Amino acid sequence: MILETSAAVSVSPAAMDAGPVNNVIFLADCYKVGHHRQYPPGTTTLYSYFESRGGRFPYTVFFGLQYILKRWLVGPVVTKEAIEEAKDILQNDNFNEEGWKYILEHHGGRLPVRIKAVPEGSVIPTRNVLVTVENTDPAVPWLTNYLETVLSQVWYPIAVATNSRIHKQVIHHYHTVTGTDTNSVPYSLHDCGYRGVSSVESAAIGGAANLINFKFSDTLAGFCLLKKYYHEVTRMDIAGVFSEHSTVTSWGREREADAHRHALQTFFGQFVGCVCDSYNLYECVENILGGELKDLVIQHAEKGGILVVRPDSGDPKEVVLKCLEILGKCFGTETNSKGFKTLPPFLKVCQADGINFKSLDIILGHLKDHGWAANNVSFGSGASLLQRLDRDTQKCAYKCSLAVIDGQDVEVFKEPITDTGKKSKRGRLTLQMEEGGYKTFEKGTGDPDKDLLVTVFENGELLKDYTFDEIRQRAEISPSDPDIMKFLAEDQGQRW
Template identity: 40%
Template structure:
């Protein structure tokens, strides 16, 4: 949707006629509604993508003409005068200010993430007009980043318990296989980026392109993958040629990390007879590492049985924490059936059975990029203040039928840190509040403040370590 005038809900086109007479400025904010004590935290992400994709280029007269023809035929009034004013006065760049927390910030539910206001008093309706596309980018990006983050906390916790070097393999412990399960290339790019906030393993190339487009380092490679087989490249050799298919993979890719899907026919026969017998010597001679991928069966029981079979054939070592580590030439990735719940169960089962998390990586597909709704984290963008000529006046939604949907009144500031926790308070232009306010301007009147993806990642990783410490303290207290 390249025309910003059409990247909205239909009814927004009638709203310029609905504000009180004399309205000059409108302010709105975005939050994941909830209570931090019972609803937890989110990893903020997505605003920079919206800004770059929707606000970095001006709209044109052709965009206005296109929108007028469609919107009037659609049955709504069209504010041609307002849009032509923005085109002529502001050269097609939206006269709004978007301020937000730093992306990657781990923040309690109920804390504002983004705040928007118009900067030209002649277009107060513009603040809410961009809600559809802006909120979509923020709720979706934040939802994927939060799921990926939650999995990272669980995986890191298991690594700390079972690995001699928990940090070493962590960036590649959860791989994004979700590109084909996403609803669009745009979703794959934004959702794939959100996962890359926490990890570096991905097969979603749209995410790599998106990072380069959205962030200031245009040559960064934000994620990595490895040569891997799929069922078509294995079954094309026929069942009788399964061993030859595996041998070909070893010959072509044995100089580095590579993965073979191994359940085309009989997974455990392949482990016993092909990997563990016919090709065992070849595997032990490679310079790299073979990653075995089971792709069917129970998502917890199957990888445990795979590890046991490989241990019988290849052996390994017991680390300083007393956990088994397979031979350095072979490992496992479990992608089938993986979600937050099954990853958590598999981590617990591995620890219970004496296996280090060093032996395995996880993959997620559509569950990572697609299985999200706006209401999962109760996202909303609401008006919180209006100026009709006497300065900011509080605006608040407070439905008697659902108190949980009450919105925040007044322009907002966010103070605090990830260590101490964040607090939302009214921004009444007090110097103390302004000094500690964590909101930063990301866009204003056509100017974009660049962001660095490495800094986004660093914030999220810091939040992960703090969350792990909190969980450890709760366990000790219990």
């Protein structure tokens, strides 16, 4: 059946920004609606924590909590209208109408919880506490774990930021081994995952997380999130002017040279990337860019331009090597102080097909074995960077570790005999720096003065507001990082 309307439907910008959910009560799994009735009588406090229980990578880059807090939890988020909407949709006798009204009437709709977390951008070994949450009003202990669902979604920016940093470590390693500096590492991986993720919001969050480690990105939504939620006001580096297959093949096969000539002339003296595998990759690189258009490429370079040759099919390690060899034959090479070949600085090859942290190792290792420096190549990564991840990538979990019942502290934990990896922590937690690195202290045994967890949110107010610049600084590559080559050798995870 087709429904016809006589007038266009108008949706306000505010409604579009909110999406399908704009009610804090709906930021939870449905089964949590009745949990307030399941805790022991006399419970006045619930204290929970969030951690990476292990997972694929040996550490996590903590990022994204500030976005969640600002987007969903800061300010008077509980309203009369929100309660009425929830009551109407849930139509469930277990709905905690009284509890939500209490928050509205006694706290002006602001959530009476305290959230502590490691500073964003921190690189923390797995199995350490990252966030703690507890209610500040004894009348609403249930609120602590009601917020589990939305707060647990920090797993996604954590997973992307961590995955991205592993990519950066691989690239950094090969730049160190085959080159004289690592200055171009932050510009060596393009995020081209916008179309490969599940939503615009996913693109924004994942794109922002990747920008902690790299400064080139095609995911415009990531820049927008950083500007709105992380005070990023400087001009970000975008991936330059790249062609796509449609801008080349629309000229027709016989006019492929005209397509690349037009791109170079239109963006003369700029950063220009030409996709070259529309027909015959190697003929395009050698006969068109390195032959018919060679003088134009050099003139382009004399005006400060850079030409990036982009293959987009075939076996990456073989394709990249052959493109470098063709370009080296056409434009010449130099040998750096470590004995590796480099193209003229105005030429690069960008491989953006089939890229993940393992294929980076394969490609760059193959180039090293054939005498080429890593700084001749940049990369692009899409779904494997932003989408081929889930909550179990780093085994992220949010668990209750302490309850106050009838005035007594009660340690709360799980210890399943069927999976010891899911054993949870007990009591109040602190994260401290000890000899040998980070350590989580359980059962209140830590020193509060040494606790690295910072109160970032309390009673509806954001207490810590990080800038993206300081987050980037915290996440920088460090000599204390795990040996990336050892990690790659030992990694037996899912197929990428």
